[in-house]
Amino acid sequence: MGLYKWQRTLAKPVSFKGQGVHSGKTVHLTVNPAPTNFGIKFRRTDLPAKPMVTGHFNRVIDTSLATVIGENGCIVSTIEHLMAALSGLSIDNAVVELDEYELPIMDGSALVFTRAIREKGIAEQNARRLYFIIQEPVHLENGGKSVSIYPDNRQIISCTIDFSHAAIGRQTLEIELNEDSFESEIAGARTFGFLHEMELLQFYGLARGGSLDNAVAIDEKGVVNQEGLRWPDEFVRHKILDCIGDFSLLGIPVLGRIDLCKSGHNFNHEFLKSFFKNKRSWKTTTLCQIANAVC
Ligand SMILES: [Zn+2]
Incomplete structure (x- = not known):
């Protein structure tokens, strides 16, 4: 970004x-x-x-x-x-x-x-390059999950997750995104899942290629992967990675601040649909038009 x-x-x-x-x-x-x-x-x-x-x-x-x-x-x-x-x-x-x-x-x-x-x-x-500029905040909330977007002249994502499992717990991270911070802080965070759920998926013929080489697995004792985590809060970093991928489906980048709480792909997509429909809340423009500069 x-x-x-x-x-x-x-x-x-x-x-x-x-x-x-x-x-x-x-x-x-x-x-x-x-x-x-x-x-x-x-x-x-x-x-x-x-x-x-x-x-x-x-x-x-x-x-x-x-x-x-x-x-x-x-x-x-x-x-x-x-x-x-x-x-x-x-x-x-x-x-x-x-x-x-x-x-x-x-x-x-x-x-x-x-x-x-x-x-x-x-x-x-x-x-x-065109950007979505946020004209007024948009907020979507359901069952403890929420996604909000606010006007800002930077690209910021903040995310909170809260899992009852002690290996994850409550984690919050806020990051201003650019190419370097994306590569060094977010890109390396891996998918995670609970071992019993992964085993269940495999039982049903899904997650056939899933292994400890491509996911962080958690069982009742903690992280199963021998090499451990890449960051203590790798989980919330991965949620930000997923959010970046989901929001990229708007087609052009968002200039603004995105706040996520306990959201995932499903709820992020619900938000994208309602954000896009709410045409008063955004406009699309170039950076030159924002700066009011001749360029
Ligand atoms: Zn993911």
Whole structure:
């Protein structure tokens, strides 16, 4: 994330190989540069017509276990961590090609994607970047969960989680996002889950590729992974990572402050829909228009 005047894409294609966490299938993924005003689109190269689906909240068809998008018979699953990496690096335009329906989970975080894309380089493009500017606060609350958005001329996310399990407990983190803080503080935070739930998912044929190599697992005694946590509050950091991926589905970045309390993919998507519908609460504009400058 960060405040850039111009749209951005990758300087060169970047390829990855890994396993889908739910399918357990090996998948090859290439993130390619794309022209201005293209957005982020996913192309299934394993299907005869090589169809595409846009990474946009109105293409989301499921958020129960992972974020799944679909359009014209093209379904792509578990897009959230790659979307977070692209948003964290302020990449507006990319074509993501994959030869399976589910993206690879890598290490359960967005670090592998983030580092590889940064190493290959990011290119500025010849078109202004648009931002959502918050005109009035929006708040959504249900059953102890809440998401709010407030006007701010920075990109800030604050998040609170509260789990009864002592290994997690109550954690709060607030962060001002830019490319560097995203890579060093958020991108490496891994997915987490309770061991009995992961075992149940595997029993039902899901989480086939799930392992201690791509998730933090917790049992009644604490963290199961021998290497432990990457940060004591890795859990709340991962919730911020998920939020960045979810909000990137608005299509253009938000300039403002997002406050989350005990939210997850499902509730974040509820918020995105109500935010977008509430057209009095936002407008879209370029950085130059905000600064009232000639540029
Ligand atoms: Zn996640």
